[in-house]
Amino acid sequence: MLAxxxxxxxxxxxxxxxxxxxxxxxxAMKTMGLERLYLVGPQGFPSAEATARAAGADxxxxxxxxxDDLDEALEGARLILGTSGRARSISWPELDPRQAVAExxxxxxxxxxxxxxxxxxxxxxxxxxxxxxxNIPTNPEYRSLNIASAVQxxxxxxxxxxxxxxxxxxxxxxxxxxxxxxxxxxxxxxxxTLLQTxxxxxxxxxxxxxxxLRRLFNRAKPDTTEINILRGILSTIxxxxxxx
Amino acid sequence: MLAxxxxxxxxxxxxxxxxxxxxxxxxAMKTMGLERLYLVGPQGFPSAEATARAAGADxxxxxxxxxDDLDEALEGARLILGTSGRARSISWPELDPRQAVAExxxxxxxxxxxxxxxxxxxxxxxxxxxxxxxNIPTNPEYRSLNIASAVQxxxxxxxxxxxxxxxxxxxxxxxxxxxxxxxxxxxxxxxxTLLQTxxxxxxxxxxxxxxxLRRLFNRAKPDTTEINILRGILSTIxxxxxxx
Numbered sequence: 001m002l003a004x005x006x007x008x009x010x011x012x013x014x015x016x017x018x019x020x021x022x023x024x025x026x027x028a029m030k031t032m033g034l035e036r037l038y039l040v041g042p043q044g045f046p047s048a049e050a051t052a053r054a055a056g057a058d059x060x061x062x063x064x065x066x067x068d069d070l071d072e073a074l075e076g077a078r079l080i081l082g083t084s085g086r087a088r089s090i091s092w093p094e095l096d097p098r099q100a101v102a103e104x105x106x107x108x109x110x111x112x113x114x115x116x117x118x119x120x121x122x123x124x125x126x127x128x129x130x131x132x133x134x135n136i137p138t139n140p141e142y143r144s145l146n147i148a149s150a151v152q153x154x155x156x157x158x159x160x161x162x163x164x165x166x167x168x169x170x171x172x173x174x175x176x177x178x179x180x181x182x183x184x185x186x187x188x189x190x191x192x193t194l195l196q197t198x199x200x201x202x203x204x205x206x207x208x209x210x211x212x213l214r215r216l217f218n219r220a221k222p223d224t225t226e227i228n229i230l231r232g233i234l235s236t237i238x239x240x241x242x243x244x
Numbered sequence: 245m246l247a248x249x250x251x252x253x254x255x256x257x258x259x260x261x262x263x264x265x266x267x268x269x270x271x272a273m274k275t276m277g278l279e280r281l282y283l284v285g286p287q288g289f290p291s292a293e294a295t296a297r298a299a300g301a302d303x304x305x306x307x308x309x310x311x312d313d314l315d316e317a318l319e320g321a322r323l324i325l326g327t328s329g330r331a332r333s334i335s336w337p338e339l340d341p342r343q344a345v346a347e348x349x350x351x352x353x354x355x356x357x358x359x360x361x362x363x364x365x366x367x368x369x370x371x372x373x374x375x376x377x378x379n380i381p382t383n384p385e386y387r388s389l390n391i392a393s394a395v396q397x398x399x400x401x402x403x404x405x406x407x408x409x410x411x412x413x414x415x416x417x418x419x420x421x422x423x424x425x426x427x428x429x430x431x432x433x434x435x436x437t438l439l440q441t442x443x444x445x446x447x448x449x450x451x452x453x454x455x456x457l458r459r460l461f462n463r464a465k466p467d468t469t470e471i472n473i474l475r476g477i478l479s480t481i482x483x484x485x486x487x488x
Contacts, residue, residue: 024390027388028393031383031387031388032381032383033382033383033386055388055390056386056388057386096404098404136400137276137400137403138275138276138403139274139277141277142274142275142277142300142301144271144274144299144300144301145275146268146271146299148393149268149271149272149275149393152397153396153397156381156400159381159382159383160340160381194477197481198483199477199481209473212469212473213473216470216473217464219463219464219465220461220463221463229453229460230460232443233438233441233443236438236441236442236443237481
C-alpha cells in the first residue's frame with residue numbers, strides 16, 4: 001500500500017531556474033521515499049550545484065526525466081495536482097496537502113504534482129491542466145515558500161498519511177482515470193464540436209468558456225470509460241446523418 | 245489560539261555548521277509564521293550566505309538570539325522537544341510531528357524545539373534535556389533530512405494543526421450548486437438530446453448509460469451557472485439551423 005502510493009507519484013518541476021533547487025528537491029523526495037522526478041525545461045541541468053545540494057540523492061537526479069514541455073511530463077498521468085503559493089485570479093478547486101494525499105491515494109494510476117517557477121509559479125494555463133490546486137497553508141504576510149520546501153511538505157504528507165498502519169484510504173475500485181493526454185483530446189474535440197454546433201463562435205474569444213468547461217469536467221475526474229462515452233457523444237453530434 | 249501557539253515556539257538550532265542552513269531555517273519559519281530563532285554556538289553567523297538563503301526573512305535572522313550554550317537558549321522554556329533523524333541508543337518518549345504540535349498547543353508557556361548538528365544531530369546529553377523526541381517519519385534507507393527541511397516540516401505542522409479553518413475542505417468560492425430539480429431537468433434535456441442525435445436509440449434500454457452520465461455529472465457538482473451553460477450547449481445542439 002505505502003509502496004504503491006510512493007510509486008505512483010511524479011514530482012514535476014516546471015521551468016526551474018536554480019539548479020540548487022532541483023538538487024534540494026531530489027533530497028527532499030528521497031528522504032520521504034519518492035523517486036520519480038520530472039523536469040520540464042529546467043535551466044542548467046545537470047549541474048554540479050544540483051548534485052551538491054542533492055547530497056546522497058543524486059540517484060534521483062540521474063533518473064530524472066527531462067521533458068521539453070508539460071504534455072510530455074503529464075503523459076499517462078491520471079490525477080494532476082498543481083501547487084500554488086499565492087492567491088489566484090482563476091478560481092479552481094483547492095485541497096490542502098492532507099486532502100490532496102487522500103485524493104492521490106484513492107487514484108488508480110499515476111499522480112503528477114506540479115511545482116512552478118521560482119518567481120511566478122505556474123501559469124494559469126498550466127493550472128487549468130490540474131484537477132485540483134494544492135494550497136500549502138502559509139503565513140499570509142510571507143508566502144515565499146522555497147520550491148524544495150514545498151516539495152518537502154508534500155512529500156512528508158505523502159509519507160505520513162500512508163505509513164502502513166492500516167489507516168490509509170483504500171484504492172477506489174473501477175476504471176482508472178482518463179490519462180492527461182486523453183483529457184486534452186477530449187477538450188479539443190469538445191471545442192471543435194461547440195464551434196460546429198454554433199454554441200461557440202469562431203469570431204469570438206472562447207478562452208473563458210473553455211476554461212469553465214475544463215473546470216467542470218476536471219472536477220468530475222472522468223475515468224477511461226467515461227471519457228470514451230463523452231467522446232462518443234461528441235462524435236455523434238458531429239455526424240450529420242444522425243441529425244434530424 | 246493560532247497567534248499564541250506561533251508566539252510561544254522557539255526554534256533552537258544547536259551548533260549549526262553551514263550558515264546557508266540558518267538562512268533557510270529563517271525562511272522556513274517565516275513562511276509558516278514562526279519568528280523566534282535561537283542559535284546555540286553557530287558557526288559563521290551572521291554571514292552573507294545566511295542572509296541570501298533567508299530571502300525576505302532576514303528580519304528573523306536580525307532578531308535571532310545567539311547563545312553560548314543550550315541552557316541559555318532553554319531559559320524559561322516549559323516544554324522541550326528534540327528532533328531526531330535516526331534511531332537512537334537512548335530510548336526516550338517519542339512523538340510524531342502531529343502529536344508534538346498537539347502537546348505544544350496544550351502547554352502554557354514557551355516551547356523549545358531543538359534541531360541538532362548537520363553531521364550528528366543532538367548529543368545524548370542534549371536529548372535528555374527534552375521531554376520528548378520528535379521523530380519525523382522518513383525513508384528508512386535515506387534519512388538525510390536537511391535541518392531547514394526538518395524545521396519546515398515542523399513549522400508546517402504547527403501552522404496546519406492550528407489554522408482556525410484548517411479543516412474546511414475549500415471549494416473555490418463561486419455560485420451555489422445547482423438545485424436538485426435543475427439537475428433533473430438537465431438530465432431530461434440530456435437524454436432527449438442524446439436520442440435526437442442518435443447516440444441513444446429509442447428502441448434500446450438507456451437506463452445504464454443515463455446512470456453512468458448521472459454519476460459523472462453528479463460528481464462534478466455543477467453550480468447554477470455551469471448547469472445553465474450545459475443546458476445552453478444542449479439547446480444549441482438541438483437547433484437544426486446551427487448544424488452544418
